[in-house]
Amino acid sequence: MTAPASAVAFDAFYRAEHARVNGFFRRKVGRDEAADLTQEAFMRFYGSGRFATLECPRAYLATVARNIWLNRIRQQKRRGILYPLDEEREAATPPEQERRFEGKELRRAYWRALRPLSRKTRRIFLMHRLRGMTYRDIADELGISCKAVEKRIERALARCRKVAARHT
Incomplete structure (x- = not known):
């Protein structure tokens, strides 16, 4: 017996x-929990039954993943866990003033990276x-099409990633 076409299409989407x-x-929760949350995102997406009807399933999946992450943060706050322990980052926390300065410097660098993009790309x-x-x-x-939005955001994110890589 073969799998339904939608299951085969979702399997290809999952792999991609x-x-x-x-x-x-x-990036958000660390290596240990990433696999479980990734699986949960795909399970929720598939369970919604919306895969075959969506024009932009990639964007919908990104929204599902973001919502899972936000719900996790809310749960941690309710339990009193404000900052989970990240054993990979054992360095001392830099002084508050230095962090604020670095944040402002990084924001300026992002704006400089986005400035050469077209007005429409920046707006999107x-x-x-x-x-x-x-x-x-x-x-x-x-x-415009959802694909056009996706391409413009990818273009802007690529520039931001380059800036972030220089500042780490």
Whole structure:
């Protein structure tokens, strides 16, 4: 007996997106919990039954993953865990003033990195990052495809990653 077409398509989608979602969780919660949260994101997405009907399943999966991460933070706050122990980072915390300075310096570097991008690309990136709009909402508001939104955000993120790599 063969699997339904939607299951086969989801399996291909899973293989294509697993590393990206797992990388997101590794950056947010660390290596130990990333695999479980990645699995949970795909399970929730598949369980929603929306895979076959979505125009931008990648964006929907990103939203599912982000919501799982935010729920995890809320649960930790309720339990009184404000900052989970990260054994990989045993260095002493730099003084508050130095952290604020480094943060301002990094923000300036991000703005310098985004400045050469087109006005439309910057606007799309800021709509997503600052206003928290989904790819679909941005596409609807600007009258462009979801894929165009995704490509422009990827372009802006690539520039931001280069800046972040220089500052670490």
